Amino acid sequence: MTSTDAGPVAVVTNLQDPTADLVIAELHDRGVPVVRFDAGDFPATLSLTARIGGGAQEWEGRVRTPSRLVGLGSIRSLYYRRPSAFAFPHLDPQDARVAAAQARYGLGGVLVSLPGCLYVNHPNKIADAEYKPAGxxxxxxxxxxxPPTLVTNEPAEACEFAVAHGRVIHKPISLPTYLIDGVAQTVPVTEARVEEIGDSVAGTMHLFQQRIDKTADVRVTVIGRQVFAVRIDCGLLDWRVDYTTHTYTVVPVPKRVERSLFAYLGHFGPLFGAFDFALTGPESTEDSWVWIECNPSGQWAWMEPPTGLPMTASLADLLQRGAA
Known part of the structure; x- marks a missing residue:
């Protein structure tokens, strides 16, 4: 069966997603059919009908977009990136919450149950992996x-942790969209001094971590069974705040670290993961790699031009192959 004979790759993400654009362009160049939609467009320009039972053991039906009608059973792979949230601005707040719940568990419940579909990544597995304490x-x-880590809403515990570990950082446990003048902002990691830790800690959960005396950072992108590791030299506490300072170098991953990468993904189940490490010494030394986090929907495309790593092609290979 050729790529055009097989079913489409479904890409679920928002309209402003340049990373998805690259993968879609690669799939188009290969003759692989693609259907793209944003779950947040439901119900304005997106609809779904699905049936099961009465002899049917899998969901049968279709997704309708303004330009496409796609059978649920024909979708070979689903690339789940960063869809918009459901919104019902024409309803009052209470009715909007009810409608959003129906959409999440109805539309979403069908999309996580597609027959014979390869997920990169499965939405439920993304949700599990996004809990930082679980990670x-x-x-x-x-x-x-x-690193030594504390999750708490008790100010005294936070102060005690800061005293015990000297320099500590504070980082968000979750990253909802934070807008300033309508533009999404990065919420940076910051250093937390003991004298700055006050009663406001009691208001919600906080994550504190011993600050690592690092020489560089490493972003490791795992796509299927392929591993792409890039050292980032910038001198910043949080390299995300200023990309103009970066120098990129492709580095090998020590065998023990690589085994742990796949063990971690095997624990949560995704086929893709963007891992962050702090290096405390030479990258060839296993003990120099300190795990910071793994983002199951992390970015990677900006590293491809300066390094030449074929990450777009690797992801397209995985999606094109599907579950077969």
Whole structure:
């Protein structure tokens, strides 16, 4: 069966997603059919009908977009990136919450149950892996070095942790969209001094971590069974705040670290993961790699031009192959 004979790759993401654009262009160049939609467009320009039972053991039906009608059973792969949230601005707040719940568990429930579909990544597995405390526990169990970490809403505990570990950082446990003048902002990691830790800590959960005395950062992107590691030299606490300072170098991953990468992904189940490490010494030394986090929907495309790593092609290979 050729790429054009097989069913389409479905790409679920928002309209402003240049990373998805690159993968879609690669698939188009290969003659692989693609259907793209944003779950947040439901119900304005997106609809779904699905049936099961009465002899049918899998969901049968279709997704309708303004330009495409796609059978659920024909979708070979689903590339789940960063769809918009459901919104019902024409309803009052209470009715909008009810409608959003129906959309999430109805539309979403069908999309996570597609027959014979390869997910990159499965939405439920993304949700599991996005819990930072769960990720930290899995990382430690999988053999990564994990910095001393505290999750608390008790100011006294936070102060005690800061005193015990000297320099500590504070980082968001979750990253909802934070807008300033309508533009999404990066919420940076910051250093937390003991004198700055006040009663406001009691208002919600906070994550504190010992600051690592690092020489560089490494972003490791795992796509299927392929591993792409890039050293980032910038001198910043949080390299995301200023990309103009970066120098990129492709580096090998020590065998023990690589085993832990796949053990971690095996724990949560995704086929894609963007791992961040702090290096405390030479990248060839396993003990120099300190695990920071893994983002199951992380960015990677900006590293491809300066490094030449074929990450777009690798992801297209995975999606084109599908579950077969």
């Amino acid at each position: 930290l526990a899995a990382a430690a169990a999988c053999g990564f070095q994990v």
